[in-house]
Amino acid sequence: MQLFTKVTMSLLEGLGTTLKIFSLTLIMALPLGLLISLGSMSKFKVIKYPVKTLIWIIRGTPLMLQLIVFGLGPGLLGIRGMNMFVAVIIAFVLNYACYFAEIFRGGIESIPKGQYEAGAVLGLTKTQVFFKVVLLQVIKRIIPPMGNEFLTLVKDTSLANTIMIYEITWNAKRMMNSEHILWPLFYSGVFYLALCGILTLIFNHLEKKLDYYKG
Amino acid sequence: MAILEVKNIKKNFGKTEVLKDVSFKMEKGEVVSIIGSSGSGKTTLLRCINFLEKADKGQIVLNGEVIFDGEEHKKMSNEEIRKKQLNFGFVFQSFNLFPQYSALENVTLAPKLLAKEREDFKQNKAEIYREIEENAKRLLNSAGLGEKYDSYPCQLSGGQQQRVAICRALALNPEIMLFDEPTSALDPEITNEVLKVIKSLADDNMTMIIVTHEMAFARGVSDRVIFMDNGVIAEEGKPEEIFTNPKSKRLQEFLSNVRM
Numbered sequence: 001m002q003l004f005t006k007v008t009m010s011l012l013e014g015l016g017t018t019l020k021i022f023s024l025t026l027i028m029a030l031p032l033g034l035l036i037s038l039g040s041m042s043k044f045k046v047i048k049y050p051v052k053t054l055i056w057i058i059r060g061t062p063l064m065l066q067l068i069v070f071g072l073g074p075g076l077l078g079i080r081g082m083n084m085f086v087a088v089i090i091a092f093v094l095n096y097a098c099y100f101a102e103i104f105r106g107g108i109e110s111i112p113k114g115q116y117e118a119g120a121v122l123g124l125t126k127t128q129v130f131f132k133v134v135l136l137q138v139i140k141r142i143i144p145p146m147g148n149e150f151l152t153l154v155k156d157t158s159l160a161n162t163i164m165i166y167e168i169t170w171n172a173k174r175m176m177n178s179e180h181i182l183w184p185l186f187y188s189g190v191f192y193l194a195l196c197g198i199l200t201l202i203f204n205h206l207e208k209k210l211d212y213y214k215g
Numbered sequence: 216m217a218i219l220e221v222k223n224i225k226k227n228f229g230k231t232e233v234l235k236d237v238s239f240k241m242e243k244g245e246v247v248s249i250i251g252s253s254g255s256g257k258t259t260l261l262r263c264i265n266f267l268e269k270a271d272k273g274q275i276v277l278n279g280e281v282i283f284d285g286e287e288h289k290k291m292s293n294e295e296i297r298k299k300q301l302n303f304g305f306v307f308q309s310f311n312l313f314p315q316y317s318a319l320e321n322v323t324l325a326p327k328l329l330a331k332e333r334e335d336f337k338q339n340k341a342e343i344y345r346e347i348e349e350n351a352k353r354l355l356n357s358a359g360l361g362e363k364y365d366s367y368p369c370q371l372s373g374g375q376q377q378r379v380a381i382c383r384a385l386a387l388n389p390e391i392m393l394f395d396e397p398t399s400a401l402d403p404e405i406t407n408e409v410l411k412v413i414k415s416l417a418d419d420n421m422t423m424i425i426v427t428h429e430m431a432f433a434r435g436v437s438d439r440v441i442f443m444d445n446g447v448i449a450e451e452g453k454p455e456e457i458f459t460n461p462k463s464k465r466l467q468e469f470l471s472n473v474r475m
Binding site for chain 1: 307
């Protein structure tokens with residue numbers, strides 16, 4: 001029983017770090033993603049193509065590799081004192097912003113041209129068309145893919161253990177090694193399951209809330 | 216003085232000449248129908264009149280004032296275009312209602328946003344909004360939608376949606392209403408309920424341009440009919456002349472095909 005409490009405390013401690021990575025990533029990656037998506041749809045080629053290249057590189061390489069690059073890269077270049085947690089946040093924000101950007105782009109481009117035209121002939125400004133007409137429709141359309149990304153992010157936080165961030169998986173592994181037991185690893189799965197369960201409920205609720213209209 | 220003058224409008228899409236020098240005039244209170252086969256340029260002409268498409272050449276003159284000039288339109292700011300578009304009400308073939316708003320909200324959205332530009336908006340906000348809503352309800356009632364204020368577009372039939380769309384355009388008190396094939400997306404059975412609303416506007420002396428494939432309706436409602444073919448006005452005249460005594464060979468062909 002004492003051991004169970006010990007493992008639980010350790011995993012809860014890890015949970016704090018996991019939640020920190022999760023929420024900091026969302027807070028920064030969502031607006032950055034919107035910015036990147038607007039860049040990738042830009043009329044100006046000097047903006048569009050560099051942004052598209054960035055998306056390609058970030059989505060085309062493993063997040064694990066990006067974590068190592070941001071975590072260990074500065075040290076290899078002779079820059080001392082890079083905070084590992086900061087490195088993790090940079091890697092996650094950049095990675096997730098690029099995925100979010102593509103989801104935003106898909107949502108924005110899926111809105112029929114007629115909606116913009118209807119707004120225009122009614123004398124709405126471009127800003128009003130975006131915020132009063134298009135935005136809610138985009139949000140409704142991107143909720144399902146966003147739900148996917150949020151769940152993936154919960155589980156991806158475990159990758160941070162590769163550069164010595166003490167999140168849930170790291171603490172589970174430490175318990176396994178120090179106590180010579182296997183079960184903390186399975187126990188850690190329960191934490192991820194619970195987080196994903198809560199998120200699923202939230203997203204279902206959002207979907208229901210926007211179910212009052214179709215289209 | 217003519218309320219609207221369309222002068223020498225030309226429009227290309229890439230290398231395709233869609234409009235090759237189109238001119239016509241209309242008087243206040245006049246109802247003009249534009250007929251012609253698909254691809255003849257009638258929808259493009261309508262869209263050029265309220266700047267949904269920018270004509271390459273030519274002028275649009277409203278009440279004697281040049282509101283569009285093909286040579287100068289690049290200098291026009293978005294803000295200018297937006298203000299000028301408000302002279303026209305536009306009804307789309309595919310309704311384009313805003314799905315997340317109820318019928319009433321669809322009609323009140325634009326007037327409420329525009330009211331914010333009024334100087335007395337802050338003092339009289341409640342009063343202004345109340346007027347806008349009353350006006351919207353009056354419009355919906357007269358279109359036979361008195362019980363549908365709170366319905367969302369997805370809960371309405373195509374005919375009802377199009378009637379809401381007409382009310383939405385009317386709510387801004389446009390000088391001229393433009394209809395782009397307003398019944399083409401509807402069942403033949405439902406078509407009539409929309410045509411009735413348009414007919415009642417004609418009876419109230421609304422100035423209108425109607426692009427349509429409903430020949431019987433065009434004949435019944437119009438003061439004048441324009442037949443477009445291959446980017447030009449091939450023939451125009453009173454509905455009786457156009458439908459009973461077509462002069463050009465192309466119009467004769469078109470009418471005989473349509474009647475079948």
